[in-house]
Amino acid sequence: MNLNWMAWTGPTATFFLIIFSLLLAMTIWEMKSPGGAPRVGILRFETTRGDRLFVSLLGSAYIHLFWLAAFAGLSLWWATAIACLYALAVFRWV
Amino acid sequence: MIAKQTNQKAWFMVLPVFLVVAFSAVIPLMTVVNYSVQDTFGGNQFFWVGMEWFRDLIHSERFHDAFLRQLLFSGIILLIEIPLGVAIALAMPKKGWGVPVCLISMALPLLIPWNVVGTIWQIFGRVDIGLLGHSLASLGVNYNYTQDPLAAWLTIIVMDVWHWTSLVVLLAYAGLCSIPDAYYQAAKIDGASRFAVFRYIQLPKMQRVLLIAILLRFMDSFMIYTEPFVITGGGPGNSTTFMSIDLVKMAVGQFDLGPAAAMSLVYFLVILLLCWVFYTVMTNVGEESRKGGN
Known part of the structure; x- marks a missing residue:
């Protein structure tokens, strides 16, 4: 199958591999402990672990955009590091 | 104890949706x-x-302006269509021959394709041949949507209200029809005012459908393309160039596929965030009111 029309690059392929790995990991986690582990966190409404992943990914996208807007000269890896910390915080407290 | 049965056939049922x-x-x-x-x-x-295109964007x-115009448009649309739709649904008859008449006349604008609606209003508003434009000009009103940004905005907003308020009406009406008579009887016995009936019976019962109406109208108005493109083409100047129009100009007009892709993704992220916020707030309000016994 020729996928040239999709204009693949190494970094974007890695990005999607990470996303799909996360989804796979969440599926395995759900099979090991079903029910989605709902709880009421600091946002004061019930979230499951799927919600937490969604909030983490969406928040990470905005962290990267904000970094580009505010610190255009600095490496984007800093934003990735902050996004990872943010995701950990979401899974711990949200 | 009954052994838990697992049936993996459901995966095959999901497969077509997954592929699509x-x-x-x-x-x-x-x-x-x-x-x-x-x-x-x-x-x-x-x-x-x-990340060059994202940094530029x-x-x-140009992007900030289009984004603000889009937000303003969606805000105005929601502020007009939701209260107006609820008001019309409340005024509609609940039984008799008036019900089908009202429902069909409400459904008619929804059946007209977007580009036809745009064309209807484009001609309707023209000063030389349009009924609206010509009448306003005869009354001495300086209305010309091809030159005046305010007139262009008014035309697009009134057109959208004409086209889509019916959707809110039909959803709100469905919500109202699902309220059992016992609620109204209880309110009557308690001597509740018309406003109290609306505030404590009708509005809470309509909450779910209004959530759907707000989400649908928000997403549709945030992605609006065809009607303003047909009526004003994004003008005069850039005054009605919403995000989707700007995106198409960039992708198809200028063939700047990279910047257009970056803009699409930011557009997508904004829609995703706003829908998540809307949905979370409204579903949690719904949950709380249910726990509160409403």
Whole structure:
């Protein structure tokens, strides 16, 4: 199958591999402990672990955009590091 | 104790939806992500540019303006269509011959394709041949949507209200019809005022359908393209160039596929965030009111 029309690059392929790995990991986690582990966190409404992943990914996208807007000269890896910390915080407290 | 039965056949039931979504949404979105970090001059030749398009976009005044116009438009649309739709639904008859008449006349604007609605209003508003434009000009009102940004905005807003308020009406009416008579009887016995009936019976019962109405109207108005494109083409100047119009200008008009892909992704992220916020707030309000016994 020729996928040239999709204009693949190494970094974007890695990005999607990470996303799909996360989804796979969440599926395995759900099979090991079903029910989605709902709880009421600091946002004061019930979230499951799927919600937490969604909030983490969406928040990470905005962290990267904000970094580009505010610190255009600095490496984007800093934003990735902050996004990872943010995701950990979401899974711990949200 | 009954042994837990597992049946994996459901996976095959989900497979067609999975394939359709993959082909119509996931794979095109992945392609857009790939385009957003590259530049192309056609011929399937791509050059890596990294985050350059996103950096340009975030600092671009053109994008900020289109984004603000889009937010303003969606805000105005929701502020008009939701209260108006609820008011019309409340005024509609609950039984008798008036019900089908009202329902069909409400459904009519929804059946007209977007480009036809645009064309109808484009002609309707013209000063030389349009009924609205010509009448206003005869009354001495200076109305010309091709030259005056305010007139262009008013035309597009009134057109959208004409086209889509019916959707809110039908949803709100469905919510109202689902309220059992016992609620109204109880309110009557308690001597509740008309407003109290609305506030404590009708509004809470309509909450779910109003959530759907707000989400649908928000998403539709945030993605509006055809009608303003047909009526004003984004003008006069750039005054009605909403995000989708700007995006098409960039992607198809200028063939700047990389910047257009970056803009599409930011557009997508904004819609995703706003829908998540709307949905979370409204569903939690719904949960709380249910726990509160409403």
